[in-house]
Amino acid sequence: MLSVRHLTLRYPNGTCALADFSLQVKPGELVIVLGGNGSGKTTLLRCITRTLAPTAGEVWLNDTNLTPLTGDKLRRARLALAMISQHASLVRRSSVLANVATGALGRHFTPWTAIGGLPAAELSAAYGYLDEVGLTHLAQQRAGTLSGGQAQRVAIARALAQKPKALLADEPVASLDPEAAEDIMRLLRRLAVEENLAVLCVLHQVELAYAYAHRVVGIRDGRVEFDLPRADVSRDAVKRLYMSEAA
Numbered sequence: 186m187l188s189v190r191h192l193t194l195r196y197p198n199g200t201c202a203l204a205d206f207s208l209q210v211k212p213g214e215l216v217i218v219l220g221g222n223g224s225g226k227t228t229l230l231r232c233i234t235r236t237l238a239p240t241a242g243e244v245w246l247n248d249t250n251l252t253p254l255t256g257d258k259l260r261r262a263r264l265a266l267a268m269i270s271q272h273a274s275l276v277r278r279s280s281v282l283a284n285v286a287t288g289a290l291g292r293h294f295t296p297w298t299a300i301g302g303l304p305a306a307e308l309s310a311a312y313g314y315l316d317e318v319g320l321t322h323l324a325q326q327r328a329g330t331l332s333g334g335q336a337q338r339v340a341i342a343r344a345l346a347q348k349p350k351a352l353l354a355d356e357p358v359a360s361l362d363p364e365a366a367e368d369i370m371r372l373l374r375r376l377a378v379e380e381n382l383a384v385l386c387v388l389h390q391v392e393l394a395y396a397y398a399h400r401v402v403g404i405r406d407g408r409v410e411f412d413l414p415r416a417d418v419s420r421d422a423v424k425r426l427y428m429s430e431a432a
């Protein structure tokens with residue numbers, strides 16, 4: 186279970202991007218966060234991965250409080266959190282399979298570890314993760330030749346190679362066509378359920394949230410506006426998220 190408790194984040198310039206923000210994502214659950222530009226979504230994900238240190242509050246993953254961790258303990262705890270974003274960020278000259286295998290590097294960390302140094306079992310495991318996203322036929326292809334939707338699938342397979350407990354996604358379909366976007370959301374939901382992953386996904390596409398989320402969290406000005414099962418999220422509540430204060 187990923188548990189965000191009373192998180193507050195104030196940037197050095199004084200902007201309060203998150204204020205007493207709490208949410209939970211259970212294993213097997215796809216939770217989608219909706220909110221306008223600047224409402225604090227990316228800040229939330231960066232606090233969860235501890236790229237940003239919260240001003241107040243805590244982030245727990247199962248029995249571990251990530252908040253006070255530093256150094257090697259933080260690095261190891263972070264392995265349980267995989268992140269994907271709008272851009273797949275693959276190594277274009279490397280094969281698809283090699284890209285997936287890089288997800289395992291963190292679990293075999295030495296400063297000298299390269300893909301060639303990974304145990305053979307990791308390469309066959311990488312093939313398995315590629316199978317999960319339906320792309321084994323592209324294993325040997327250079328990543329730079331992939332379509333946006335394929336590249337995002339490879340990024341997801343790379344995230345799985347990390348063997349995470351939670352998967353965080355910041356606008357993972359923002360640069361995809363509608364059909365590829367549906368494919369990726371279907372995949373994220375299936376992975377949540379079948380791999381028992383806690384999946385937290387930031388989106389701007391309201392219809393995709395209605396179609397694929399188990400729960401939807403609305404964020405506005407760094408605060409939780411609503412946190413509801415998808416069927417209970419009203420169109421009005423979503424509309425209000427995107428209205429300016431003056432409206």
Ligand SMILES: Nc1ncnc2c1ncn2[C@@H]1O[C@H](COP(=O)(O)OP(=O)(O)OP(=O)(O)O)[C@@H](O)[C@H]1O
Pocket residue numbers: 196197198200201202220221222223224225226227228229
């Ligand atoms: N490094 C920073 N320093 C100061 N303020 C920041 C910084 N990064 C973000 N902010 C501010 O924090 C608030 C939340 O930003 P954040 O990027 O989390 O929003 P978001 O919901 O992800 O928006 P978008 O939908 O545009 O991606 C905004 O007011 C933004 O201007």
Ligand SMILES: [Mg+2]
Pocket residue numbers: 226227228
């Ligand atoms: Mg953002």
